[in-house]
Amino acid sequence: MSELSHHLLDREIRERPPEYYGPNLSPVGLELRAQELGTGVHALMATVPPKDNNGVVFGTKASLVIDSGVTPGIGAQVQRVAKEVTDRPLRYLANTTYHGDHTFGNIAFPDDVTVITSRENRDNMHDLAYEKEMRSRNMYGAEAEFDAFTAWRLPDVVFDTYAEIDLGDTTVELHRFGPGNGPGDTIVYVPSARTAWTGNFLCAAGSSHMMLQGGPVPYIQGLRAMKAGLPELETIVPGHGPIGDGPQAIDALLAYLERLQEEVSTAYQAGVPIDDVYARCTDPWADGLDPEFAARLDAYPSPPAPMHADFLGLCRQLHRICVMMTYRICEKVS
Numbered sequence: 039m040s041e042l043s044h045h046l047l048d049r050e051i052r053e054r055p056p057e058y059y060g061p062n063l064s065p066v067g068l069e070l071r072a073q074e075l076g077t078g079v080h081a082l083m084a085t086v087p088p089k090d091n092n093g094v095v096f097g098t099k100a101s102l103v104i105d106s107g108v109t110p111g112i113g114a115q116v117q118r119v120a121k122e123v124t125d126r127p128l129r130y131l132a133n134t135t136y137h138g139d140h141t142f143g144n145i146a147f148p149d150d151v152t153v154i155t156s157r158e159n160r161d162n163m164h165d166l167a168y169e170k171e172m173r174s175r176n177m178y179g180a181e182a183e184f185d186a187f188t189a190w191r192l193p194d195v196v197f198d199t200y201a202e203i204d205l206g207d208t209t210v211e212l213h214r215f216g217p218g219n220g221p222g223d224t225i226v227y228v229p230s231a232r233t234a235w236t237g238n239f240l241c242a243a244g245s246s247h248m249m250l251q252g253g254p255v256p257y258i259q260g261l262r263a264m265k266a267g268l269p270e271l272e273t274i275v276p277g278h279g280p281i282g283d284g285p286q287a288i289d290a291l292l293a294y295l296e297r298l299q300e301e302v303s304t305a306y307q308a309g310v311p312i313d314d315v316y317a318r319c320t321d322p323w324a325d326g327l328d329p330e331f332a333a334r335l336d337a338y339p340s341p342p343a344p345m346h347a348d349f350l351g352l353c354r355q356l357h358r359i360c361v362m363m364t365y366r367i368c369e370k371v372s
């Protein structure tokens with residue numbers, strides 16, 4: 039992690055409002071259900087959002103799983119559900135980010151499964167105790183589950199910007215378009231289904247956004263690169279929350295980040311103190327959830343009313359953190 043991003047991450051955590059609650063990513067109550075998106079292409083969707091989603095893709099020779107869950111127990115569940123949709127041998131596990139809720143389950147996969155991710159993701163997987171501490175904020179009482187494992191299985195293979203995996207008549211592409219939520223966000227794209235697993239990089243339009251380490255400017259560049267690099271993209275399976283329309287999600291996040299950068303840097307240059315900047319920035323969730331996003335939430339089996347309220351609260355808190363991070367970057371680079 040670069041010095042600037044480490045500084046920003048530390049600062050972001052210290053400056054979280056006292057009432058801040060992170061998304062609930064606890065394994066308790068997490069059930070994955072397969073949803074077919076194309077031949078040999080299945081999302082493994084958490085029945086309770088925003089707990090982590092996964093995926094499985096298979097060809098004539100082999101299968102590949104996307105992300106491994108927040109604990110080895112969830113890693114085992116991912117494999118169980120994947121086996122229900124394919125008997126092709128599991129050969130690959132792709133990690134979309136280094137965060138523990140996507141990688142702690144790596145250890146539950148057999149040794150002959152090749153774990154692959156971007157170089158930046160692997161470079162950030164060196165301090166298990168720290169990552170457990172970070173993720174324990176999302177465990178909602180299930181923190182003790184982290185005591186059950188003491189190793190973090192690292193990826194076997196890394197790539198810089200692009201890699202391709204042949205599963206037999208089905209190709210999976212791995213892309214790193216640039217830093218976004220984290221430094222190494224990896225997009226897993228299946229051209230035959232025009233579907234991308236986007237990890238923490240991109241959620242369905244209307245969802246909250248979180249940038250942790252790079253700020254809006256590199257994130258905008260990464261999203262533009264994704265838009266140009268995947269012109270046939272139709273569907274995204276985010277790491278958290280409902281499946282979405284890919285181009286719509288990219289455009290929504292681009293618009294959000296461009297406006298955030300513009301509004302915060304203008305206020306900063308005018309000498310407005312951070313505590314007054316929040317009210318000056320457009321809050322897309324000020325009047326509630328986007329109706330289309332709310333309708334996507336209604337398709338979940340969970341009770342809709344508390345889920346809507348939780349999501350709205352989360353979106354507004356993450357928005358506040360995005361404003362604060364952008365402001366701190368203005369200070370740091372000016």
Ligand SMILES: [Zn+2]
Nearest residue numbers: 137139238277
């Ligand atoms: Zn995540």
